[in-house]
Amino acid sequence: NAGVTQTPKFRILKIGQSMTLQCTQDMNHNYMYWYRQDPGMGLKLIYYSVGAGITDKGEVPNGYNVSRSTTEDFPLRLELAAPSQTSVYFCASSPPAAGGISPLHFGNGTRLTVT
Amino acid sequence: GENVEQHPSTLSVQEGDSAVIKCTYSDSASNYFPWYKQELGKGPQLIIDIRSNVGEKKDQRIAVTLNKTAKHFSLHITETQPEDSAVYFCAAISSRGSQGNLIFGKGTKLSVKP
Numbered sequence: 001n002a003g004v005t006q007t008p009k010f011r012i013l014k015i016g017q018s019m020t021l022q023c024t025q026d027m028n029h030n031y032m033y034w035y036r037q038d039p040g041m042g043l044k045l046i047y048y049s050v051g052a053g054i055t056d057k058g059e060v061p062n063g064y065n066v067s068r069s070t071t072e073d074f075p076l077r078l079e080l081a082a083p084s085q086t087s088v089y090f091c092a093s094s095p096p097a098a099g100g101i102s103p104l105h106f107g108n109g110t111r112l113t114v115t
Numbered sequence: 116g117e118n119v120e121q122h123p124s125t126l127s128v129q130e131g132d133s134a135v136i137k138c139t140y141s142d143s144a145s146n147y148f149p150w151y152k153q154e155l156g157k158g159p160q161l162i163i164d165i166r167s168n169v170g171e172k173k174d175q176r177i178a179v180t181l182n183k184t185a186k187h188f189s190l191h192i193t194e195t196q197p198e199d200s201a202v203y204f205c206a207a208i209s210s211r212g213s214q215g216n217l218i219f220g221k222g223t224k225l226s227v228k229p
Contacts, residue, residue, distance in 0.1 A: 004158070040124070040221060040222070041221055042121075042204060042219040042220055042221040042222055043159070043204065043219040044219075045216075045217070090158050090159070092158070101146075101147040101208055103149060103161040103164060104149075104151075104159075104161065104217070105161075106151075106158030106159050106160065107158050108156070108157050108158045109156075109157075109158055
């Protein structure tokens with residue numbers, strides 16, 4: 001299994017441009033997540049999905065959109081890029097588990113710079 | 116909501132020494148506490164986790180302890196090696212929340228000097 005695959009690895013955007021960060025997983029996990037990581041700030045949840053067709057906001061959803069049309073894919077959309085969205089973005093997935101909590105499997109991230 | 120504090124932010128040890136990283140949480144309903152290791156240029160990877168019905172868990176050189184009364188949990192790495200150098204994150208989730216409510220600490224950068 002490839003696990004969680006994110007593309008692209010790096011991207012530079014101009015203010016106001018839009019882009020989609022791609023994420024796909026081949027582990028048949030129900031749950032998928034998008035986090036952003038800023039220096040010294042840990043990981044903040046942007047959006048998550050408990051299955052195809054279902055998405056929900058996390059802690060920092062403003063400026064982002066997601067969709068989940070298949071179990072495998074969970075793209076993150078930035079419509080009007082702003083410098084505050086400069087960050088490293090991580091996609092993750094997890095299987096359903098007893099008690100509703102299971103470990104997250106992360107991709108290797110997309111480093112985005114908005115100038 | 117849940118808040119997770121992690122200390123120290125940086126930790127430097129000599130190879131062979133032990134390293135301890137501590138986290139505190141605020142929500143007494145939290146019941147799952149994972150630890151992730153992040154190497155440079157990669158995503159975080161789970162190294163050990165503990166649930167609230169257990170006080171300690173070990174996996175070779177790594178152990179995690181949980182004190183529910185004091186609401187803190189710690190990661191212990193013994194006989195450190197240079198390949199242990201990385202950023203370590205603790206996290207907590209409340210049973211009241213959904214799977215999406217995993218809250219992370221801000222991370223500890225561990226450096227192991229040969």
